[in-house]
Amino acid sequence: MKTQNINIEKEIATEIQNTFHTAEVNIKRNKRIEVKLRNDLIPPFLSYAKNYLTFNHLAHFSCVDWIEQNEFELVYIIYSYEKGVIVLAKTRIDREKAEFVTTRHLWYQAETYERELHEMFGINFKGNDRLNEFILEDWEGIPPYRRDFDTVKYATDNFYTRPGREDAKDVRENVTKINKEEIPEFAKEYSVRSLK
Amino acid sequence: MNINWLSVLGIITTPIIAFIVGVTYGGLTRRITARIQNRYGPPSSQNLLDIIKLYSKETSIQHGVMQHLGPVFAITASITTLYFIPVIKNSVVFTNLSFNGDLIFLLYIMVFGSLGMALGAGQTGNPNAAIGVSRGLSQMVGYEIPFVLSLVAIMTQFHTTSLTDLLAVQKHFADWIIFQSPLAFIAGILAFLGMMGYAPFDVVIAPAEIASGPPSEFGGKYLALMMTSRSIFTFAKLVLFTDIFLGGASDFITLIIKTFLLYMIPVLTGIVFPRFRTEQSICFFWKWPLVFGVLAILVVVL
Amino acid sequence: MIYDKSSGKIVDIIKNYARKHSLWIVAYGTGCGAIELPPTMTSRYDAERFGIRGSATPRQADVLLITGYLAVKTLKRVIRTYEQMQDPKYVIGFGSCTINGGMYWDSYNTVKALDRYLPVDVYINGCMPRPEAVISGFIELQKLIEAGKANGAKKYKENLDWYRENQRKVIKNWKMPDYNW
Numbered sequence: 110m111k112t113q114n115i116n117i118e119k120e121i122a123t124e125i126q127n128t129f130h131t132a133e134v135n136i137k138r139n140k141r142i143e144v145k146l147r148n149d150l151i152p153p154f155l156s157y158a159k160n161y162l163t164f165n166h167l168a169h170f171s172c173v174d175w176i177e178q179n180e181f182e183l184v185y186i187i188y189s190y191e192k193g194v195i196v197l198a199k200t201r202i203d204r205e206k207a208e209f210v211t212t213r214h215l216w217y218q219a220e221t222y223e224r225e226l227h228e229m230f231g232i233n234f235k236g237n238d239r240l241n242e243f244i245l246e247d248w249e250g251i252p253p254y255r256r257d258f259d260t261v262k263y264a265t266d267n268f269y270t271r272p273g274r275e276d277a278k279d280v281r282e283n284v285t286k287i288n289k290e291e292i293p294e295f296a297k298e299y300s301v302r303s304l305k
Numbered sequence: 306m307n308i309n310w311l312s313v314l315g316i317i318t319t320p321i322i323a324f325i326v327g328v329t330y331g332g333l334t335r336r337i338t339a340r341i342q343n344r345y346g347p348p349s350s351q352n353l354l355d356i357i358k359l360y361s362k363e364t365s366i367q368h369g370v371m372q373h374l375g376p377v378f379a380i381t382a383s384i385t386t387l388y389f390i391p392v393i394k395n396s397v398v399f400t401n402l403s404f405n406g407d408l409i410f411l412l413y414i415m416v417f418g419s420l421g422m423a424l425g426a427g428q429t430g431n432p433n434a435a436i437g438v439s440r441g442l443s444q445m446v447g448y449e450i451p452f453v454l455s456l457v458a459i460m461t462q463f464h465t466t467s468l469t470d471l472l473a474v475q476k477h478f479a480d481w482i483i484f485q486s487p488l489a490f491i492a493g494i495l496a497f498l499g500m501m502g503y504a505p506f507d508v509v510i511a512p513a514e515i516a517s518g519p520p521s522e523f524g525g526k527y528l529a530l531m532m533t534s535r536s537i538f539t540f541a542k543l544v545l546f547t548d549i550f551l552g553g554a555s556d557f558i559t560l561i562i563k564t565f566l567l568y569m570i571p572v573l574t575g576i577v578f579p580r581f582r583t584e585q586s587i588c589f590f591w592k593w594p595l596v597f598g599v600l601a602i603l604v605v606v607l
Numbered sequence: 608m609i610y611d612k613s614s615g616k617i618v619d620i621i622k623n624y625a626r627k628h629s630l631w632i633v634a635y636g637t638g639c640g641a642i643e644l645p646p647t648m649t650s651r652y653d654a655e656r657f658g659i660r661g662s663a664t665p666r667q668a669d670v671l672l673i674t675g676y677l678a679v680k681t682l683k684r685v686i687r688t689y690e691q692m693q694d695p696k697y698v699i700g701f702g703s704c705t706i707n708g709g710m711y712w713d714s715y716n717t718v719k720a721l722d723r724y725l726p727v728d729v730y731i732n733g734c735m736p737r738p739e740a741v742i743s744g745f746i747e748l749q750k751l752i753e754a755g756k757a758n759g760a761k762k763y764k765e766n767l768d769w770y771r772e773n774q775r776k777v778i779k780n781w782k783m784p785d786y787n788w
Binding site: 339345346347348355357358361364366513516517522523 | 621622624625626628629649650653655656657658662663664665666667668669691692693694695
């Protein structure tokens with residue numbers, strides 16, 4: 110890989126590390142820094158990044174379901190127009206009692222992301238008073254983006270499936286044979302499930 | 306009782322001829338538009354087929370009495386306007402009901418259709434229709450003033466309010482009012498652009514913006530009636546302008562040539578221009594056409 | 608009235624000819640397939656030469672084109688749009704998603720067989736169907752109309768209970784107005 114000039118990333122990383130001692134700061138690659146924080150440090154960190162480090166654009170806010178560790182990982186992707194650097198601020202919250210604080214006061218568009226995460230993952234954001242029905246209408250049961258939600262079962266239970274697709278084959282085996290590749294272990298399981 | 310059977314024949318055939326000519330012009334317009342946009346285009350009978358299909362559709366939704374009456378008002382106004390315009394010069398059959406003083410009467414009756422439509426669209430309760438009606442009536446205020454000014458200039462110049470008298474004035478090619486009073490013609494033709502409702506003055510029925518505006522709740526037979534009325538009214542307006550400015554027509558071939566050339570002015574303007582907003586179109590009408598209209602009157606008076 | 612068999616037949620022939628050559632589509636795209644309509648309409652493929660035209664409101668339209676996957680939320684709106692249209696009306700299912708779910712076969716929010724919920728006259732296969740396929744689907748519909756076989760709306764009225772039952776199974780909170788057609 111070509112050596113890249115990552116001076117500005119190093120500067121920002123040391124600055125963050127000096128301010129938040131418990132933070133785990135990694136420079137992933139050119140113009141991309143990953144910051145892992147305790148969840149109670151996220152609001153001060155975002156405020157600090159926005160006001161002192163000029164990261165004043167919330168590009169995205171999403172969630173990853175780590176069902177094995179019984180945790181949700183929240184990812185804030187913020188961007189600085191002056192420095193041209195992306196920071197991914199990651200934190201983990203409890204999956205059973207999914208609750209977090211809103212960042213609506215920093216970026217108003219966070220409200221929409223929070224509504225989406227509330228609907229799709231069932232995370233409750235304290236301080237956001239607009240966590241009402243957003244994209245799904247009349248949804249009952251567990252939120253659909255959680256990994257313990259079985260979408261194939263839900264789809265076959267609720268929607269009529271036209272016959273004729275039962276003999277659908279997993280063509281990946283043929284494709285990998287032709288290209289002399291191997292299917293990784295975790296992907297094999299998925300292929301078996303889809304055949305059921 | 307002495308019935309003039311030739312007039313009766315005229316009264317029966319005039320709307321039919323007007324409908325056929327108007328519908329064909331509409332189809333031709335779509336084809337010409339298509340050719341300019343480098344498309345093949347629909348056949349010229351497309352508008353007629355559309356109207357037949359709409360008449361054959363079921364119409365089971367009703368919002369009230371006024372919704373039924375709106376399209377009826379529109380077609381009544383169109384046919385009445387047509388009856389008071391001499392279609393063929395000096396012809397017994399097609400003189401119809403035109404009498405002395407008919408220009409002023411025409412000014413009133415031409416607005417009647419739009420008002421009927423406004424009432425009908427208001428009854429449907431669709432917000433898009435209400436927006437379209439308000440836009441249409443505002444724009445009407447815009448183009449009526451230069452139109453009236455242009456007509457007043459002509460009336461003062463020739464000391465008559467009768468279309469038959471105006472036709473009698475224009476005996477030869479050089480006597481046409483377009484040459485005798487060009488300023489009035491300019492004001493009139495600019496107002497005519499707004500009257501025809503093609504772009505850039507089609508904000509009333511803007512389909513992408515307000516879902517076709519006033520007729521947004523009218524389907525089936527209502528829409529068919531409105532399209533029929535529009536075809537007849539187009540022809541009536543074209544004949545009116547031909548009679549006033551282009552010396553009328555003594556046979557049908559001349560009439561078709563003159564009206565078609567006149568019709569191409571708004572159509573070709575409409576193809577190349579984008580859409581004006583309501584206030585922009587009113588500003589336009591109260592700027593240049595108004596100036597030309599006032600100038601035309603001043604030239605006559607001074 | 609002079610409405611004996613032969614004259615009725617002639618009227619039917621004229622009606623069907625006009626209907627066949629004047630198909631107005633509701634400007635309502637449900638899925639990604641709506642992106643295939645602009646090239647179908649504009650100068651490259653020019654659907655207007657067959658009399659196919661967009662119309663702004665369901666009241667004026669003849670054809671409801673379901674362009675792609677139907678979420679449950681969209682299905683609700685599509686049913687309302689369909690019921691506001693005036694007879695005769697036709698439905699065209701567009702793309703694999705309307706036939707058997709296509710790539711959304713395991714989605715939690717996509718209905719997989721359109722003809723359980725609305726009467727479909729013509730299906731256009733493909734993902735995506737190109738404008739040529741769309742136009743060929745329309746020509747198929749024109750043939751059906753000419754032969755008087757495009758009677759999806761009639762089927763819908765006759766078997767309304769069956770369709771309603773299917774629709775209610777999917778749409779949990781049924782708050783739909785009844786239209787008096």
